[in-house]
Amino acid sequence: MSAAMIDVRLPDGSTKQVPSGATSADLAAVIGPRLAKAAVAAIVNDRETDLLAPLSAGDRVAIITADSDAGRHVLRHSTAHVLAQAVLQLFDGTKFTVGPAIVDGFYYDFELPGGRTFTEDDLVTITQRMNEIVEANQPFLRSELSPSAALTLFADQPYKCEIIQRVTAGSADADDAGEVAGGDSVSVYRNGDTFVDLCRGPHVPSTGRLPHFALMKVAGAHWRSNEKGPTLQRIYGTAWESKAALQEHLVRLEEAEKRDHRRLAVELDLLSFPSELGGGLAVWHPKGAIVRKIMEDYSRERHQNGGYQFVYTPHLANANLFETSGHLDFYKDGMYPPMEMDNGTYYPKPMNCPMHCLIYRDRQRSYRELPLRLFELGTVYRYERAGTLHGLLRIRGFTQDDSHIFCTQEHLADEIGSLLGFVLSVLRRFGFDDFSYKLSTRNVDKSIGSDDMWEQATTALRAALDKLGVQYTIGNREAAFYGPKIDIDVRDAIGRKWQLSTIQADFQLPERFGLEYVGADNQRHRPIMLHRALFGSVERFFGVLLEHYGGSFPTWLAPVQVRVLPVTSAHEAHVATLVAQLAADGFRVDTAVADEQLGKRIRAAKLERIPYVLVVGDDDIKADSVGVNPRGGEVQRDTPFTSFVERLAADVREGSGR
Numbered sequence: 001m002s003a004a005m006i007d008v009r010l011p012d013g014s015t016k017q018v019p020s021g022a023t024s025a026d027l028a029a030v031i032g033p034r035l036a037k038a039a040v041a042a043i044v045n046d047r048e049t050d051l052l053a054p055l056s057a058g059d060r061v062a063i064i065t066a067d068s069d070a071g072r073h074v075l076r077h078s079t080a081h082v083l084a085q086a087v088l089q090l091f092d093g094t095k096f097t098v099g100p101a102i103v104d105g106f107y108y109d110f111e112l113p114g115g116r117t118f119t120e121d122d123l124v125t126i127t128q129r130m131n132e133i134v135e136a137n138q139p140f141l142r143s144e145l146s147p148s149a150a151l152t153l154f155a156d157q158p159y160k161c162e163i164i165q166r167v168t169a170g171s172a173d174a175d176d177a178g179e180v181a182g183g184d185s186v187s188v189y190r191n192g193d194t195f196v197d198l199c200r201g202p203h204v205p206s207t208g209r210l211p212h213f214a215l216m217k218v219a220g221a222h223w224r225s226n227e228k229g230p231t232l233q234r235i236y237g238t239a240w241e242s243k244a245a246l247q248e249h250l251v252r253l254e255e256a257e258k259r260d261h262r263r264l265a266v267e268l269d270l271l272s273f274p275s276e277l278g279g280g281l282a283v284w285h286p287k288g289a290i291v292r293k294i295m296e297d298y299s300r301e302r303h304q305n306g307g308y309q310f311v312y313t314p315h316l317a318n319a320n321l322f323e324t325s326g327h328l329d330f331y332k333d334g335m336y337p338p339m340e341m342d343n344g345t346y347y348p349k350p351m352n353c354p355m356h357c358l359i360y361r362d363r364q365r366s367y368r369e370l371p372l373r374l375f376e377l378g379t380v381y382r383y384e385r386a387g388t389l390h391g392l393l394r395i396r397g398f399t400q401d402d403s404h405i406f407c408t409q410e411h412l413a414d415e416i417g418s419l420l421g422f423v424l425s426v427l428r429r430f431g432f433d434d435f436s437y438k439l440s441t442r443n444v445d446k447s448i449g450s451d452d453m454w455e456q457a458t459t460a461l462r463a464a465l466d467k468l469g470v471q472y473t474i475g476n477r478e479a480a481f482y483g484p485k486i487d488i489d490v491r492d493a494i495g496r497k498w499q500l501s502t503i504q505a506d507f508q509l510p511e512r513f514g515l516e517y518v519g520a521d522n523q524r525h526r527p528i529m530l531h532r533a534l535f536g537s538v539e540r541f542f543g544v545l546l547e548h549y550g551g552s553f554p555t556w557l558a559p560v561q562v563r564v565l566p567v568t569s570a571h572e573a574h575v576a577t578l579v580a581q582l583a584a585d586g587f588r589v590d591t592a593v594a595d596e597q598l599g600k601r602i603r604a605a606k607l608e609r610i611p612y613v614l615v616v617g618d619d620d621i622k623a624d625s626v627g628v629n630p631r632g633g634e635v636q637r638d639t640p641f642t643s644f645v646e647r648l649a650a651d652v653r654e655g656s657g658r
């Protein structure tokens, strides 16, 4: 009769029976037809596995579906195999290297014979060949080889041989581990008659599961990111679980392109990155500076009301300070090189924290002063590799809205709780209302401090998130060296996530700086320190806002809020009185004289994304009215000037006016 049945366990703790030797694909079918269709891989006993690997009695099995992050990762990586297969078929003599899944897609790096480079036409040809491979629905077949057999199999592929040699020599390099597991055998995957790639898997069961992909672009790359190594050609692609998901992604990319803050910053004359200044350093033009000043003013006002005390600290410090703080031990790669002077070594500061510790330590502190909340818009300098710089989002000199809170153990949970509320309320004012949270925990190999300290801090952060009643993810081993933290991501107008705010508990710096307070018991105690950046950096936050709003800042932030246009030069004198009146009321207003046609001047104002354009003609002068031309809205003629001013004031007050 039928084969013996075995029990496998599902993530919810329940058990299902499948025939012995059945696969996760069979299990998915047992659970339901919808799951069977969506399944792309499985997690068996905590390891990602091919759907077609046989199960054993007692296995714990979770099915990975195509519409999950893990499922898309498998789809994308499997599509990278198909890309390599097509390229190797089409371009004889190609050497192929690695093809990982990345955020929203995948890439594969190739060395073409004779230093040839891929063209746009090549991408079309490669796409056609990939479609044929998908059409053929070739199964991905896994096998394991001894290292020497693998070296023979890939004899004409030097990059693959290098990986095999490194892995079998016990390389701990993440790049290698991503390709193939170490040990005395290496795994390879075949699909079609001739294509085989070195890989640890897992993959979708067959190429027929990969129809929704697109090749995006070609870029130069280097083997192992080593700029002295051989130059490679990298093809980027994206792959999704459905045609609709792919389409949405492509539309989102197009929209993101239009919103690129580097482009908008130039178009709207907000700021620039002059090459004379060096990479990753910006200068702010008057229009960008106005927006920045409003952001900073608002931040200062909220901090003042939130019980913070303002401080200022210098941009340079003696190396001793960063030895005490531990930055020279743990953060040196992120610091600018030192300067020698006065027989001492000085560094530009990468963080403000050590200096705030010095302010705390300057005199004896009593428990009555705690929580002591110090705030500074503090400019820091961090070394980023030239290749990683990206407009305002990754920059070498920037200003943090940096706060350090010194409190007692008893204060910790409450303080973090109210801090979270404060952060969210400020972010909402800037138009964000979709947040996600991550709690990062200790990396034992790269941290200072006792188990106890870490445990206490992590518990307090977790309690604050639980009290807020929100879902959060755990960033395993992702904390900084000095303490666990909460990261807050926001989702922008086109659905992209940005990491902005951080709340970080720290038991370590108070220890290193010997910070103390005198408690109610008249004894000396060590305070706990919280680091908190809300915008992250003013520059980065500005870049994110610019993309979020697509350059159309809400009225309260807009560099110019109102432009008043005379229909002809006969109306200019009256317009001047309106402009003066609005300016006196504190609005940012200008005009454009009637030396060009009205339509042209209105179009120019729209290109500048000005929230309100007012038009003033003969009738308006008689009636003290204006024609109101709101950004993205309908024109309203004959609006009494006073009611426009009320509307404008309400917009600014409420932070609206998009």
Ligand SMILES: [Zn+2]
Pocket (backbone or CB within 6 Å): 077, 078, 081, 189, 198, 199, 200, 201, 202, 203
């Ligand atoms: Zn693979």
Ligand SMILES: [Zn+2]
Pocket (backbone or CB within 6 Å): 351, 352, 353, 404, 531, 532
């Ligand atoms: Zn700090």
